[in-house]
Amino acid sequence: xxxxxxxxxxxxxxxxxxxxxxxxxxxxxxxxxxxxxxxxxxxxxxxxxxxxxxxxxxxxxxxxxxxxxxxxxxxxxxxxxxxxxxxxxxxxxxxxxxxxxxxxxxxxxxxxxxxxxxxxxxxxxxxxxxxxxxxxxxxxxxxxxxxxxxxxxxxxxxxxxxxxxxxxxxxxxxxxxxxxxxxxxxxxxxxxxxxxxxxxxxxxxxxxxxxxxxxxxxxxxxxxxxxxxxxxxxxxxxxxxxxxxxxxxxxxxxxxxxxxxxxxxxxxxxxxxxxxxxxxxxxxxxxxxxxxxxxxxxxxxxxxxxxxxxxxxxxxxxxxxxxxxxxxxxxxxxxxxxxxxxxxxxxxxxxxxxxxxxxxxxxxxxxxxxxxxxxxxxxxxxxxxxxxxxxxxxxxxxxxxxxxxxxxxxxxxxxxxxxxxxxxxxxxxxxxxxxxxxxxxxxxxxxxxxxxxxxxxxxxxxxxxxxxxxxxxxxxxxxxxxxxxxxxxxxxxxxxxxxxxxxxxxxxxxxxxxxxxxxxxxxxxxxxxxxxxxxxxxxxxxxxxxxxxxxxxxxxxxxxxxxxxxxxxxxxxxxxxxxxxxxxxxxxxxxxxxxxxxxxxxxxxxxxxxxxxxxxxxxxxxxxxxxxxxxxxxxxxxxxxxxxx
Ligand code: MIC
Ligand code: SF4
Numbered sequence: 001x002x003x004x005x006x007x008x009x010x011x012x013x014x015x016x017x018x019x020x021x022x023x024x025x026x027x028x029x030x031x032x033x034x035x036x037x038x039x040x041x042x043x044x045x046x047x048x049x050x051x052x053x054x055x056x057x058x059x060x061x062x063x064x065x066x067x068x069x070x071x072x073x074x075x076x077x078x079x080x081x082x083x084x085x086x087x088x089x090x091x092x093x094x095x096x097x098x099x100x101x102x103x104x105x106x107x108x109x110x111x112x113x114x115x116x117x118x119x120x121x122x123x124x125x126x127x128x129x130x131x132x133x134x135x136x137x138x139x140x141x142x143x144x145x146x147x148x149x150x151x152x153x154x155x156x157x158x159x160x161x162x163x164x165x166x167x168x169x170x171x172x173x174x175x176x177x178x179x180x181x182x183x184x185x186x187x188x189x190x191x192x193x194x195x196x197x198x199x200x201x202x203x204x205x206x207x208x209x210x211x212x213x214x215x216x217x218x219x220x221x222x223x224x225x226x227x228x229x230x231x232x233x234x235x236x237x238x239x240x241x242x243x244x245x246x247x248x249x250x251x252x253x254x255x256x257x258x259x260x261x262x263x264x265x266x267x268x269x270x271x272x273x274x275x276x277x278x279x280x281x282x283x284x285x286x287x288x289x290x291x292x293x294x295x296x297x298x299x300x301x302x303x304x305x306x307x308x309x310x311x312x313x314x315x316x317x318x319x320x321x322x323x324x325x326x327x328x329x330x331x332x333x334x335x336x337x338x339x340x341x342x343x344x345x346x347x348x349x350x351x352x353x354x355x356x357x358x359x360x361x362x363x364x365x366x367x368x369x370x371x372x373x374x375x376x377x378x379x380x381x382x383x384x385x386x387x388x389x390x391x392x393x394x395x396x397x398x399x400x401x402x403x404x405x406x407x408x409x410x411x412x413x414x415x416x417x418x419x420x421x422x423x424x425x426x427x428x429x430x431x432x433x434x435x436x437x438x439x440x441x442x443x444x445x446x447x448x449x450x451x452x453x454x455x456x457x458x459x460x461x462x463x464x465x466x467x468x469x470x471x472x473x474x475x476x477x478x479x480x481x482x483x484x485x486x487x488x489x490x491x492x493x494x495x496x497x498x499x500x501x502x503x504x505x506x507x508x509x510x511x512x513x514x515x516x517x518x519x520x521x522x523x524x525x526x527x528x529x530x531x532x533x534x535x536x537x538x539x540x541x542x543x544x545x546x547x548x549x550x551x552x553x554x555x556x557x558x559x560x561x562x563x564x565x566x567x568x569x570x571x572x573x574x575x576x577x578x579x580x581x582x583x584x585x586x587x588x589x590x591x592x593x594x595x596x597x598x599x600x601x602x603x604x605x606x607x608x609x610x611x612x613x614x615x616x617x618x619x620x621x622x623x624x625x626x627x628x629x630x631x632x633x634x635x636x637x638x639x640x641x642x643x644x645x
Contacts, residue, residue: 002249004156005223006191009131009246013114015148021155021255022189024624026148030113031058031130032140035100037065037361037487038118038537040077040496042137043084044457046144049640053089053443055146058108060434061085062093062100066492067356068363073493076451080496082435087446088144089437097433098329098355101125101297105208106331107431110242111226116140116149120215120536120560121297121378127208128233129226129246131191134215136538136564138636147640150626152559154220155190155255158248161198163263167418168411171206172299172376172396175213176268177260180278184478185530187217188559190255194224195248198262203423204233205301212298213378216275218533218558236427267411269374270394273382274478287393287409291373292323292400295353296360299376300328302335304397306421309341311401311412312348318407324365326353335428350404362386362488374400374409379534381482383508386489454496458546460569460634463599467550467571467592468611472523473506473513474586479527480534481561483508485543487535495539502543517547526584527554532561541568545635551592553608553619555581566627569635571595576605576618588612599628 003011011019016026032054034042039061061081066074078095085092093103100117101124109115111129115122118137125132135149143149159178165171178192192214194207202210207224214222224230226246234243269284271277294300294308305327317323325345327333333355336342346352359365360377366386367373373385373392380392395403398412438446475483485491486507494501506513517523525544531554532540541564544552551571555578565572571592575581584590589611598606599621608617623631633639 001253002251004252004254005193005225005246005248006131006154006156009112009114017153019153021153023153024150024626025153026150027114029056029116029143029149031108031115032056032144033060033062033100033104033115033117033122034137034140035065035119036063036077036081037492037495038137039081040454041457041538042118042141043081045138045141045637046088048457048637049141049145049644051145053440054144056144059090059144060093060104060108061090062103063095064099064356065361066495067095067354068489070489071493072451073453076453077496079449080451080454083446083449086435086438087443087448091437092435094433094435096330096354098331099297099300099357101212102300102328106237106329106427107434111230111244111246116143118536120534121212123214123221124208124212124297126211126214126221126223127204129224129230131221131223133221134536134560136536136560136567138538138567139563142636142640151220152189157190157192157256157258158254159192159194160196160257160259161194161262162196162259163198163261164201165262165265168398168413168415169265169267170396170398171202171209173265173268174260174262175210176270176278177265179216179270179276180268181258182217184216184274184276184533185218187214187219190219192217192219192222193248199224200227200229201262203229203303205303209298216378218530220559232423236424238426238429267396267399267413269399269409270380272391272393273380275379275394281409281411284409287372289321289374289403289407289409290371291367292321292404293359293365293373293375293377294324294397294400295326295328295358296377297328298378299397300326300332302332303421303423305332305336306341308397308401309336309344310419311398311415312350313344315348315405317349317404320407321404322351323349323404324351324353324359326358327355329355330433331427338428359385361492363492364489366390374403376400381480381534383486384482455498457637458498458542460545460638462634463569463571463596463632464550465594465596467522467595468589469522469524469550470520470589471526471584471586472517472520472549473510474526474584475509475528477528478530478533481532481537481540482534484532484540485537498542498546501539502546505543505547514547517549520548522548522550524590525549525552526581527552528581529555531557533558536560538564538567541565541570545570566630567636569631571621571631573619573621576620580617583613583615583617584610596632599623599631602628
């Protein structure tokens with residue numbers, strides 16, 4: 001029986017377990033990446049483990065999220081991460097060098113390698129044929145120290161692409177179509193593998209747009225084969241030597257099969273407030289817009305920017321629209337400057353932003369009151385733009401640029417003939433903003449530079465004998481990590497300070513939650529389906545930990561958030577019968593009797609007693625050998641320290 005590409009890479013990296021769908025496996029990690037908003041915690045955790053130098057083939061620390069520097073906090077974080085990178089053997093991508101996923105694709109990605117990153121869009125590397133996975137900071141810290149990364153052996157979905165995209169229809173429309181079909185929870189526990197004749201028609205940056213936004217499916221990862229297109233891209237990046245051909249076997253067996261005819265696709269948009277609320281321009285109808293933002297790790301490649309510049313050239317942005325553009329990396333920005341495309345954008349009235357995440361994570365450029373904003377990004381969750389009533393539509397760069405000129409959501413196919421946009425023969429290479437680490441013999445002399453806002457990891461404790469605690473919060477389905485631990489210009493600077501950031505926990509849903517939880521001392525959160533979707537931010541587990549949350553009981557979890565809860569020593573529980581969700585109200589006192597003993601004995605079916613109304617609620621506590629030990633120890637940090645002893 002043939003193997004899928006995912007199985008080939010997994011089996012070449014397997015260090016624990018067997019490749020049996022649904023069982024836990026440990027894999028060796030070749031490369032890691034961190035960004036600054038999750039990175040400070042990751043390096044504090046790495047320091048706490050006591051490993052002097054990273055043991056991966058390549059680890060890179062990027063600064064791209066927190067670049068507003070509205071106060072000393074961000075700048076202190078940059079300095080701290082830079083000094084950690086230097087001391088512990090990592091390359092450091094300085095602020096201004098670009099968005100982690102874009103730069104990693106350009107300069108470091110290698111087909112067939114494994115990459116984990118403390119950012120949910122790490123699967124961007126799948127565009128190069130890497131098995132690239134988003135993870136919590138602590139998992140990345142362990143991998144930097146040479147430890148394995150543990151996942152549930154995924155199912156593999158075959159997405160067969162046939163035909164060729166029509167002019168002005170984009171890679172973004174491909175992934176929006178996949179989201180329309182599979183939904184934001186359709187990818188949980190799965191790797192999405194692209195194949196078929198249509199693959200050959202897509203360049204690496206286009207493939208990367210598709211694998212990037214696979215994160216919004218809840219998928220473990222997404223991957224393309226490594227072929228001649230991959231080779232062309234690596235050659236143009238002057239890295240052809242790392243190319244290897246990779247593909248699934250002809251007779252590989254998949255768990256699901258989807259066929260997409262590229263030629264039949266039309267421009268699409270994800271409507272507020274979910275990336276799977278996908279509609280065609282026709283279905284949406286007339287939509288007057290206030291703002292357009294182009295950029296983010298999904299759509300900020302040179303090819304995307306060249307298309308945008310072409311559309312804007314010689315025109316003026318509509319008087320009612322504010323257009324901002326953030327090219328994804330220094331390489332992209334530099335090439336746009338050299339070839340004149342940047343001048344075309346500026347001339348049309350675009351507001352050029354630095355190469356960073358920017359508005360995608362609410363760092364500036366919030367829309368006006370109830371403003372309608374078209375964005376080439378990957379997430380349009382409520383409140384993420386920085387305003388609660390902003391209406392965000394996710395579209396391709398082509399649709400965004402065409403609409404910026406008309407003032408209305410506009411089908412880019414109305415632009416007429418589309419010229420060819422070829423990949424350059426050579427990209428401009430200058431890695432001067434990627435600082436190498438200190439040589440091994442100089443490591444000891446490097447001083448770690450800490451600022452006053454950088455506080456230690458919150459206190460943990462081994463799993464209690466019995467948990468008796470009130471429900472401090474009850475929420476519905478599809479709660480995102482942007483609900484649990486919002487980001488944006490005001491809150492993001494507190495990422496290195498858990499006591500301070502915890503005061504904003506669940507601010508989008510219930511501003512009184514932090515004070516209530518703290519007052520209760522111990523508490524339990526109850527939620528619906530797909531709880532914790534979105535970001536990899538472990539702060540969505542560390543803030544509840546700090547506020548005394550002992551367990552989270554929901555209908556179902558998103559993958560990374562569930563892992564982050566376990567890593568923080570918070571018990572993840574799911575309802576056996578989803579209808580039992582109605583048997584708990586906020587404030588009810590819940591009891592998990594002899595929970596420690598039950599976990600020690602590996603019991604998975606437990607009962608939560610609602611002391612307030614007497615209901616007995618069966619719940620699942622699915623912890624395997626290793627996650628069981630992590631939970632008993634009080635979290636991954638304590639567990640790893642014990643292991644290292
Ligand atoms: C995001 O897109 O939500 C982020 C900000 O990049 C996060 C990471 C973070 O919260 O720092 C992610 O996707 O993991
Ligand atoms: Fe940055 Fe946005 Fe990409 Fe997250 S999704 S890494 S915030 S550009």
